Amino acid sequence: MNRIDEVFHKLKSEGRTALIPFITTGDPDLKTTVDIIIELERSGADMVELGVPYSDPLADGPVIQQASERALRGPVTLEACVEVAAQAAAAGVKMPFILFSYFNPILQYGLERFFTLIHEKGISGLIIPDLPIEEDGEVREMAAEAGIHLIPLVAPTSKARVQRIAALAQGFVYCVSSLGVTGMRSEFHSGIEEFLQSVREATPLPIAVGFGISSRDQVERMSKHADGVIVGSAIVRQVEEALPLLLKEDTYRDGISQIGRFVASLRI
């Protein structure tokens, strides 16, 4: 059984919702990302989305765009991002890793080579936001062979496609709470609850909701309708705010703990 399935199975038996942070790998550098992942798990994260920074993050708002720019100042290749997961696992992190990458870096690396790499390094899930199901046949087959869940995104506008996307999904279905790009929001797409219910009815898999979630109240609201909640920009913003502490040796641990305190505040 894939570790993502195990985590959702355990959480369901405990009546809990998965807390799934997204972070930009290599922001501010690869070593710090390993320490942030360890802190995320210590603070209550149940699995983590590791973003591969990309020069043209079309679906990302300013917070994640800037994090990608910071990361890309260093040697943050696709391979280095996957290695960060292996280093975190070697340091004792047990939670599943979901690699999050736009399709181009994967194509550049080579599909066969990519799936061999992420299988070897213990990646459990994969999200490729700009690969629609109409074009993901080969990738889905290769992911299945590698025992890695290819997790699809559905948006409130997906309407008729929800059935098809949900029927092909593996791991869980990522429900996007709002239209537009990633980023903290005070309001979500009107009818978000009905949308989540429609996805719930279209798949036996767990459903997780993301986009714009940045507070405990929002996590509590979304956890009524989903099995997992994804928080990205709000945590990436915490990394940005902790940079002055992270960049100095004598305050490094304070910076890591500051990020952890925010994540712990979201845990319900």
Ligand SMILES: O=P(O)(O)OC[C@@H](O)[C@@H](O)c1c[nH]c2ccccc12
């Ligand atoms: O940042 P937010 O609003 O909390 O949303 C999660 C999001 O960061 C993460 O899942 C993600 C990062 N980049 C993306 C691109 C498309 C869809 C989702 C994403």
